[in-house]
Amino acid sequence: MMQPIRVGADFGREFPGADPAAAEVAANLVRAASAFLDEVERRRRPVAGLSAGAYEALAVLEGAGEPLPGHVIAERLLVTTASVTSLLDTLVRRGFVTREPHPTDRRKILVRLTAEGQRVVDEMLPIVHRTATDVFGALTAAEAEALVERCTEARRRLAELAALPPPTPRPRRVRRRTLADAD
Amino acid sequence: MMQPIRVGADFGREFPGADPAAAEVAANLVRAASAFLDEVERRRRPVAGLSAGAYEALAVLEGAGEPLPGHVIAERLLVTTASVTSLLDTLVRRGFVTREPHPTDRRKILVRLTAEGQRVVDEMLPIVHRTATDVFGALTAAEAEALVERCTEARRRLAELAALPPPTPRPRRVRRRTLADAD
DNA sequence: TATTGTTATACTCTATAACTATA
């Protein structure tokens, strides 16, 4: 009952110049990734009731293996330092990290994982990996490697595209209906 | 310079029972999908400055080909009717949809795309498909089909998992470091 | 009673801008 997301037969007429197979790949990839993240969040919620960003911040800290200044966390999370400030407010309030002064540079703070924070990470990371195993563990080594390769090529291409100015208005579309109501 | 996201050599010791290949597939898939959505948003922003949810709502309306009651939009978007109310407030204010009374069921409203809303959809959808073509258009038919298949299997598996109660605490993890700082 | 939609409220995430302290 769970079928691939497919484009309609008139896709080519409606979107001249667009590749139907590419559209299907994109739709199916995005939906799969989104469903995966939903399942991770569902399983992870009971651990500490934190948002995805908060769990990521804890994982970054734990991955570094040492206290980190705020702007480094901001870089890894791809958000502004202002956003990190409020994220850390939550984590400090919940007792999962502490702020301490940087020993040599007094502009900086160091964010340190508490024992409780470490406990959260120790519960949370296996949940993520277990979910991955539940979802993708049945793939053959070749299938897994092919998937990783395709995703890496896509990320490579996307990194190039992101460096370009957004393309200007496309050829106008002809008529209606595509993969709209695929759920 | 853009390499696949890989787990560390000690992954197996740290996360007994977790499949390293599955973890790599999950990480690469999620990152690729996220980068794709970022690029779509970057290209789509100039069209009308709407959020992803607002564009999706317009696409749902246009895909249906007729005015829809609010709760149907909520179902398709997987959000509550309360969320749709505020989403529609924005779209009405911007002039992209109108609310009108349902002819027979006076509890309902019908949301209708305006000419301006139609214009937004006509500009926006080709941008999405063009992005897909830019990113995935170089795949062979076999590669594309394999990708679609793997994603569909994952969604199928995830639909099963979502129906289960979240699994209870996993075997404890042994030591530190995995795919933390892969960016 | 159930359904539809709105309002009220609250919380999180994120951003920009202005500001302080420090380098």
Add this chain to the structure above:
DNA sequence: TATAGTTATAGAGTATAACAATA
């Protein structure tokens, strides 16, 4: 001047709960 962090402010998105109107 540049960097690090905070505060203030704002806006989007989402949710739950209570409610009104209608079926």
